[in-house]
Amino acid sequence: MMISANQVSYSQYVETFPLSQEDIIEHLMHQYHPDLTVKQRLFTKQNLTLILEATFKLSRIMSFSKMTVRDLQKETGISMGSLYNCIGSKEDLESMIIEGVSFITDFTQERGLELKLDDKSYLVLSTKAYIYLGRMFKPWYFFVSMESRSMTPDNLEKVKKVRTTFITELSAFLNGNMVAASHISTIIQDYIIRDWKYEAVDIDDFADHCVRLAILLNDNSKILGDLPISA
Numbered sequence: 001m002m003i004s005a006n007q008v009s010y011s012q013y014v015e016t017f018p019l020s021q022e023d024i025i026e027h028l029m030h031q032y033h034p035d036l037t038v039k040q041r042l043f044t045k046q047n048l049t050l051i052l053e054a055t056f057k058l059s060r061i062m063s064f065s066k067m068t069v070r071d072l073q074k075e076t077g078i079s080m081g082s083l084y085n086c087i088g089s090k091e092d093l094e095s096m097i098i099e100g101v102s103f104i105t106d107f108t109q110e111r112g113l114e115l116k117l118d119d120k121s122y123l124v125l126s127t128k129a130y131i132y133l134g135r136m137f138k139p140w141y142f143f144v145s146m147e148s149r150s151m152t153p154d155n156l157e158k159v160k161k162v163r164t165t166f167i168t169e170l171s172a173f174l175n176g177n178m179v180a181a182s183h184i185s186t187i188i189q190d191y192i193i194r195d196w197k198y199e200a201v202d203i204d205d206f207a208d209h210c211v212r213l214a215i216l217l218n219d220n221s222k223i224l225g226d227l228p229i230s231a
Contacts, residue, residue, distance in 0.1 A: 006124050006211070010203045013132045019107055021137070024100045025049055031099060032092075047086045048096075050076045055093060056139035064094065064143070065150035091152055098158045101140050104133060105165050120215070123173040127184060127214050128207045130166055134192035135203060145193050173218070177226045180217040184210060 025048055029036075033044055054075040058067045069090060073080055087093040108129055117125060134141045148159050163185070171181035191198055191206060198206065217224065 006121075008125065008128055010132050010135065010207070013128070014136060017132075017136070019104065024103055024137075024140075025052070027103045028096050028100060032088075032096060033086075044086055047076075047078050047082055050078060051083065051087060051093070052097070053139075055097070056143060059143055059147060063150070064090075064147045091155070094147070094151060094155050095158070097140060097143050098155055098162065101137075101144050102158065102162050104137055104140070105162055108133060109165065109169060119173050120218075123170070123214055123218060124211050126166075126170055126173070127188075127210050130185075130188050131191065131203065131207045131210060134188065138192065138195075141192050145189060170214075174214070175218065175221040177217070177221040177224070179226050180214075180221055180224065183217065184214050187213070 025045060028048065029041065029045055033041070036044060051072060054072055055064070055067070058064075058071055058075060062071075067090075069080065069083055072078075073083055076083070078086075087096065115122075115125070144159055144162065148156060151159065167178065167181045167185050170184060171178045174180045188210060
């Protein structure tokens with residue numbers, strides 16, 4: 001029996017979501033290293049996995065802007081030559097992480113559309129999915145949110161595009177109200193980034209709270225009005 005969007009829990013979403021970090025890294029390998037032999041591909045994939053995990057760890061300690069390739073080398077034990085062969089440069093590594101989050105976003109959007117839900121159910125599922133994905137792939141989302149202030153202009157534009165995707169998609173089910181969609185996105189971003197504030201809050205309780213907020217904003221969108229903001 002199909003569970004309604006309203007009844008979907010975090011554990012159920014994790015169990016049924018067909019995308020893992022390994023899938024993201026496979027996607028990045030296809031994008032950035034399409035011409036490797038099987039043996040080279042396995043070696044590079046292992047290194048890239050170590051590099052990404054080290055980047056997420058170090059960026060939370062010292063910030064990505066202060067982190068050097070030498071710091072990555074010390075953390076991973078990978079030679080400098082292999083590091084550069086794998087990531088190209090720090091800017092390229094930053095682009096890879098953004099591409100990873102973009103891949104998650106696009107995959108989730110396409111999967112949601114395939115379900116052919118009514119507007120209210122899609123609003124509920126989209127809101128919950130954004131929260132659940134933020135927990136499932138927290139290092140990726142945390143990096144993109146926290147490091148955007150020091151990104152290159154090109155990479156910052158990519159991040160804006162990722163953020164815009166959710167807000168624009170959500171606003172379509174809020175009578176086109178971009179401000180209402182932005183309100184929901186902002187509280188979810190706060191939940192993902194400032195997890196210490198929500199230590200005592202169950203993720204499903206928070207998801208249900210955001211769903212109620214989304215429905216309330218949707219039902220009162222005309223009264224609240226909209227503003228000509230850019231996502």
